Amino acid sequence: MQKAMLDMSSEMEFLRKTCSMLPICNLASIRFFRRMSSRQRRDVSVKSSYLIAKTPNENTIALTSKNIWGKEKLVINGSYDAYPWISSRESYMLDADEDEYGGVIIRPECLPQTADAFATILQSSLFHWKLQGKKGVWLRLPLDQAEFVPVAVKEGFKYHHAEQTYLMLTYWIPEGPCMLPANASHQVGVGGFVLNHRNEVLVVQEKHHYSFEDVWKLPTGFILENEEIFNGAVREVKEETGIDTEFLEVIAFRHVHHVAFEKSDLFFICMLKPLSTQIVVDELEIQAAKWMPLAEFVRQPCIQEDNMFKKIIDICIARLGKCYCGLTAHQVISKFDSRSSTLYYNVVEPEDYSCQVS
Amino acid sequence: MQKAMLDMSSEMEFLRKTCSMLPICNLASIRFFRRMSSRQRRDVSVKSSYLIAKTPNENTIALTSKNIWGKEKLVINGSYDAYPWISSRESYMLDADEDEYGGVIIRPECLPQTADAFATILQSSLFHWKLQGKKGVWLRLPLDQAEFVPVAVKEGFKYHHAEQTYLMLTYWIPEGPCMLPANASHQVGVGGFVLNHRNEVLVVQEKHHYSFEDVWKLPTGFILENEEIFNGAVREVKEETGIDTEFLEVIAFRHVHHVAFEKSDLFFICMLKPLSTQIVVDELEIQAAKWMPLAEFVRQPCIQEDNMFKKIIDICIARLGKCYCGLTAHQVISKFDSRSSTLYYNVVEPEDYSCQVS
Numbered sequence: 001m002q003k004a005m006l007d008m009s010s011e012m013e014f015l016r017k018t019c020s021m022l023p024i025c026n027l028a029s030i031r032f033f034r035r036m037s038s039r040q041r042r043d044v045s046v047k048s049s050y051l052i053a054k055t056p057n058e059n060t061i062a063l064t065s066k067n068i069w070g071k072e073k074l075v076i077n078g079s080y081d082a083y084p085w086i087s088s089r090e091s092y093m094l095d096a097d098e099d100e101y102g103g104v105i106i107r108p109e110c111l112p113q114t115a116d117a118f119a120t121i122l123q124s125s126l127f128h129w130k131l132q133g134k135k136g137v138w139l140r141l142p143l144d145q146a147e148f149v150p151v152a153v154k155e156g157f158k159y160h161h162a163e164q165t166y167l168m169l170t171y172w173i174p175e176g177p178c179m180l181p182a183n184a185s186h187q188v189g190v191g192g193f194v195l196n197h198r199n200e201v202l203v204v205q206e207k208h209h210y211s212f213e214d215v216w217k218l219p220t221g222f223i224l225e226n227e228e229i230f231n232g233a234v235r236e237v238k239e240e241t242g243i244d245t246e247f248l249e250v251i252a253f254r255h256v257h258h259v260a261f262e263k264s265d266l267f268f269i270c271m272l273k274p275l276s277t278q279i280v281v282d283e284l285e286i287q288a289a290k291w292m293p294l295a296e297f298v299r300q301p302c303i304q305e306d307n308m309f310k311k312i313i314d315i316c317i318a319r320l321g322k323c324y325c326g327l328t329a330h331q332v333i334s335k336f337d338s339r340s341s342t343l344y345y346n347v348v349e350p351e352d353y354s355c356q357v358s
Numbered sequence: 359m360q361k362a363m364l365d366m367s368s369e370m371e372f373l374r375k376t377c378s379m380l381p382i383c384n385l386a387s388i389r390f391f392r393r394m395s396s397r398q399r400r401d402v403s404v405k406s407s408y409l410i411a412k413t414p415n416e417n418t419i420a421l422t423s424k425n426i427w428g429k430e431k432l433v434i435n436g437s438y439d440a441y442p443w444i445s446s447r448e449s450y451m452l453d454a455d456e457d458e459y460g461g462v463i464i465r466p467e468c469l470p471q472t473a474d475a476f477a478t479i480l481q482s483s484l485f486h487w488k489l490q491g492k493k494g495v496w497l498r499l500p501l502d503q504a505e506f507v508p509v510a511v512k513e514g515f516k517y518h519h520a521e522q523t524y525l526m527l528t529y530w531i532p533e534g535p536c537m538l539p540a541n542a543s544h545q546v547g548v549g550g551f552v553l554n555h556r557n558e559v560l561v562v563q564e565k566h567h568y569s570f571e572d573v574w575k576l577p578t579g580f581i582l583e584n585e586e587i588f589n590g591a592v593r594e595v596k597e598e599t600g601i602d603t604e605f606l607e608v609i610a611f612r613h614v615h616h617v618a619f620e621k622s623d624l625f626f627i628c629m630l631k632p633l634s635t636q637i638v639v640d641e642l643e644i645q646a647a648k649w650m651p652l653a654e655f656v657r658q659p660c661i662q663e664d665n666m667f668k669k670i671i672d673i674c675i676a677r678l679g680k681c682y683c684g685l686t687a688h689q690v691i692s693k694f695d696s697r698s699s700t701l702y703y704n705v706v707e708p709e710d711y712s713c714q715v716s
Contacts, residue, residue: 149508188624226620254690311701326704332612343611343669344612
């Protein structure tokens with residue numbers, strides 16, 4: 001938990017710096033990031049439990065409101081004695097922070113010890129958040145509190161996303177469609193086009209593809225968590241072939257949908273400059289690797305017979321002939337952002353192109 | 359479940375067509391996609407339960423193997439009678455398919471009815487998969503079987519990813535680090551640079567940002583699930599401002615890490631051509647929208663004082679002067695792929711640039 005607190009603290013620092021990136025960037029992500037971080041901002045956020053105690057005429061609302069739990073739940077009958085588990089109501093609310101969209105974020109560090117206690121306090125809390133007109137409720141359950149998952153689902157929570165050690169659930173209170181932001185939507189892959197001074201391209205044959213064992217392809221792979229595209233391409237080439245390279249440009253990228261887990265895939269084709277020649281094959285994933293004459297690589301039927309591959313190779317060849325300019329990577333540390341942020345854009349060299357300003 | 363079967367069937371068709379995209383594309387995603395789809399490929403995959411029955415000398419292995427459940431679990435004592443729940447062992451195995459990496463994918467449609475029954479059969483299945491030397495175990499639990507989640511976690515499963523209606527858990531059997539592929543790593547945002555014939559740029563002020571209420575920014579947002587980048591940019595501009603546009607180019611993209619839920623963010627800056635002039639503000643998200651003289655937009659201190667924003671605007675202006683070429687979107691339907699697949703690349707117009715082939 002201590003690490004989580006530290007992470008959140010550094011996220012907050014990032015947030016403060018990022019929030020000033022207003023004129024161009026995607027504020028939705030920043031806004032949501034702020035919301036998810038707000039549970040640590042005790043100085044600026046107001047705890048919902050505090051608000052509940054301060055809501056005017058709350059008793060009246062609670063006593064006259066229609067039961068929103070359904071028939072199986074206890075019915076409000078004009079007295080708090082109808083809630084046998086509530087002695088002091090405020091102490092039976094889950095500790096949570098408000099977000100700026102009218103929702104609440106339950107503090108995972110303040111959850112009760114047992115599933116029964118969690119069920120009781122979750123019901124009580126939801127009841128009050130509904131009366132308060134709250135919208136989204138965020139519940140992050142660590143792996144070691146998995147027994148709380150069915151409790152939350154029974155109360156109407158749905159899954160939002162999961163990482164190895166926690167599950168995020170959400171509950172959308174208002175009528176109408178859920179307006180909460182979606183989880184991550186894409187995986188990102190990279191492919192390296194590496195040509196040596198002999199006009200040979202670095203190619204591999206992967207294992208686990210016995211039906212395509214004669215096909216030579218570019219080294220490819222997924223980028224790692226929070227890895228830069230330009231680093232990922234260099235790393236994948238190094239891992240699969242042992243060749244050191246230097247990133248030059250993103251030549252093109254491909255966007256395709258409904259791939260693993262129904263997510264989308266962005267695949268960046270990168271031009272890399274070789275810095276070594278000696279191939280060392282990664283025996284875990286790669287069957288073979290070699291330097292292959294470019295003409296021979298292009299002549300492979302699976303490239304010649306396919307519009308997409310042919311186009312990509314045409315682009316790479318055009319780039320070699322300086323008839324094409326890809327996107328170079330630039331560290332663009334914003335005034336308010338000390339984190340790694342890379343802007344990929346196209347630098348037209350004056351010596352290559354005659355710029356015609358209209 | 360029927361829908362899931364249909365989805366899987368269409369995924370398989372996609373797979374067959376995609377698998378031939380070998381020479382360039384990211385095979386890892388295709389491979390994994392194949393694996394996750396394999397539970398429907400009864401014609402080509404071998405059920406693990408069938409394999410178990412056929413494993414030679416299995417009894418010997420089971421009787422002499424060290425107990426891998428730990429002290430709390432039943433100890434193997436030389437007789438199957440030590441497993442009181444096992445009458446016919448094969449019938450107490452979870453139905454699962456092998457994947458091509460030596461792992462198994464449990465069939466969610468064949469799970470037992472109760473958590474107790476699930477606990478029993480999961481223990482039994484894990485025991486045999488361990489003896490068989492299996493690697494990764496994939497378990498997809500629908501929302502309405504949330505009571506199985508703590509059972510699986512107790513047996514050592516961890517969370518992999520979740521969507522609204524299901525949770526995917528995994529168990530990595532071998533010693534050493536887990537080699538299973540990660541879940542989705544990125545969210546994707548778009549921003550629209552829309553300039554009219556009067557040299558005015560389309561700008562908005564967002565709600566929920568009271569401390570920045572004087573700042574005018576480009577319309578931005580996340581792309582929807584499985585949406586094209588070029589469609590997402592046009593849609594966001596339409597939703598926020600009511601202006602119809604036509605996608606021209608991706609001008610640049612920004613890559614930043616540790617944003618919402620610790621995921622990374624890819625943000626594509628798109629140049630769009632306006633097709634209408636009448637602004638209609640989205641009152642839910644947008645405070646105000648207007649056509650702002652480009653010079654006035656650029657003069658805003660938050661752009662002038664920030665390297666990144668200034669660079670992006672410089673690029674947009676260079677593009678207007680035909681001193682820059684962005685990436686255009688091309689449908690590149692591969693011979694074996696009937697799904698939507700978009701390749702973004704840079705088309706250098708001969709009339710704009712003098713190509714110097716080296």
